[in-house]
Amino acid sequence: MPVSKKEVSPCPIDAMLSVIDGRWKGTILWRLSEGPLRTSELRRSIPDMTERMLIRHLHELVEDGIIIRVQKKTTPQQVRYSISEYGRTLVPVLETICSWGRIHLQHKKL
Amino acid sequence: MPVSKKEVSPCPIDAMLSVIDGRWKGTILWRLSEGPLRTSELRRSIPDMTERMLIRHLHELVEDGIIIRVQKKTTPQQVRYSISEYGRTLVPVLETICSWGRIHLQHKKL
DNA sequence: TCTGGTACTGACAACTTTGTCAGTGCATTT
DNA sequence: AAATGCACTGACAAAGTTGTCAGTACCAGA
Numbered sequence: 001m002p003v004s005k006k007e008v009s010p011c012p013i014d015a016m017l018s019v020i021d022g023r024w025k026g027t028i029l030w031r032l033s034e035g036p037l038r039t040s041e042l043r044r045s046i047p048d049m050t051e052r053m054l055i056r057h058l059h060e061l062v063e064d065g066i067i068i069r070v071q072k073k074t075t076p077q078q079v080r081y082s083i084s085e086y087g088r089t090l091v092p093v094l095e096t097i098c099s100w101g102r103i104h105l106q107h108k109k110l
Numbered sequence: 111m112p113v114s115k116k117e118v119s120p121c122p123i124d125a126m127l128s129v130i131d132g133r134w135k136g137t138i139l140w141r142l143s144e145g146p147l148r149t150s151e152l153r154r155s156i157p158d159m160t161e162r163m164l165i166r167h168l169h170e171l172v173e174d175g176i177i178i179r180v181q182k183k184t185t186p187q188q189v190r191y192s193i194s195e196y197g198r199t200l201v202p203v204l205e206t207i208c209s210w211g212r213i214h215l216q217h218k219k220l
Numbered sequence: 221t222c223t224g225g226t227a228c229t230g231a232c233a234a235c236t237t238t239g240t241c242a243g244t245g246c247a248t249t250t
Numbered sequence: 251a252a253a254t255g256c257a258c259t260g261a262c263a264a265a266g267t268t269g270t271c272a273g274t275a276c277c278a279g280a
Binding site for chain 3: 132133160162163166186187
Binding site: 243249 | 280
């Protein structure tokens, strides 16, 4: 009985990974942790990522409550994404992951 | 140009995730962090996981230097996997991930 | 009016990961 | 001698993820 990571898994590690796992999610969150950005700004800040993937990841992150989508009523339409209160609790975890990642990249070079 | 996570990515977050990402790796590492186990012991301790997947994950973890495979010369053959020195540096990161995961599981229930 | 930008959606192809299953070599037990 | 357990490998199918591409609706500027 295959159990996808996207399903509710009782394992906390999997629960956490299901949130940040996705080809570009780490990078997206990293960018957003420095401040809110518009869809197109995010898009341009990660050149290899397609718009399709960006939007898919953004919507998943919104669903998980990590980021917030704010549509400004101005004309031209503007959509801004920012890290939520709840999402902020994730940033230190990301930093821990990142610093071990740096060590690991060093480690592999040898 | 699709870039798999398994390739060398310069992003430290991806580098870290490429190590622990895998359907059962979190659970395997969790078990092994409590002490060395034989292949078949690990296999039985995670009922939903197939032997094939166990061995694939184990070999990847060995390649990444996280765990060590020790084949005892005894007859009947015995293979033991244990967390390496280097792998120990990863355990606190796993704990950070895990505790956020627990919070997230709570969060989702509401 | 035409072009271009923003923020998307849907369909589908390509690629990756995971699962299934059969089979190997060796050793022990019955 | 046959069955069982251990630690695997290889081939392939199923499922999941990502990429490509076309298209929508709205608005601004030349």
